[in-house]
Structures are given as structure tokens and as C-alpha cells.
Amino acid sequence: MSKEGQEKVFIPFFSTKKQGSGIGLSLCKQIVLLHRGTIQLQSAEGEGTVFTLRSG
Numbered sequence: 001m002s003k004e005g006q007e008k009v010f011i012p013f014f015s016t017k018k019q020g021s022g023i024g025l026s027l028c029k030q031i032v033l034l035h036r037g038t039i040q041l042q043s044a045e046g047e048g049t050v051f052t053l054r055s056g
């Protein structure tokens with residue numbers, strides 16, 4: 001993921017896909033935060049991305 005992408009993925013309606021909605025990750029973050037958890041991402045551009053959810 002690009003650095004810019006990493007900064008924006010949790011913003012509602014941000015999508016890099018032609019038919020994307022940009023809802024998935026922002027909704028995940030809302031749900032996780034309501035459970036007092038955290039969601040983090042670790043990404044190496046062109047290689048892969050790992051999302052880590054921790055319970056609160």
C-alpha cells in the first residue's frame with residue numbers, strides 16, 4: 001500500500017477501486033473502537049499488508 005493509501009484507508013468512502021465503496025475498513029474501525037479495541041496496519045508497498053485487531 002502506498003504511504004498515502006495507508007493514511008487514508010480508514011476514511012469513510014476512500015477507495016482505490018473502480019467500483020469500490022470505501023465502506024469496509026471505516027466500518028471495521030467503528031466496530032472495533034466501539035468494543036474499545038484497536039486496529040492497526042503494517043504494509044510494505046508491492047509486497048503485502050497485515051491488519052491487526054486487538055480487543056480492548
Ligand SMILES: Nc1ncnc2c1ncn2[C@@H]1O[C@H](COP(=O)(O)OP(=O)(O)O)[C@@H](O)[C@H]1O
Pocket residue numbers: 001005009014015016017019020021022023024025026048049
Ligand atoms: N489488504 C489490503 N491490501 C492493500 N490495500 C488495501 C487492503 N484492504 C484495503 N485496501 C485499500 O483500502 C481501500 C479501502 O478499503 P475498503 O474500506 O475495504 O473499501 P473498498 O474495498 O470498497 O475499496 C481499498 O480501496 C484499497 O485501496
Ligand SMILES: [Mg+2]
Pocket residue numbers: 024025
Ligand atoms: Mg473492501
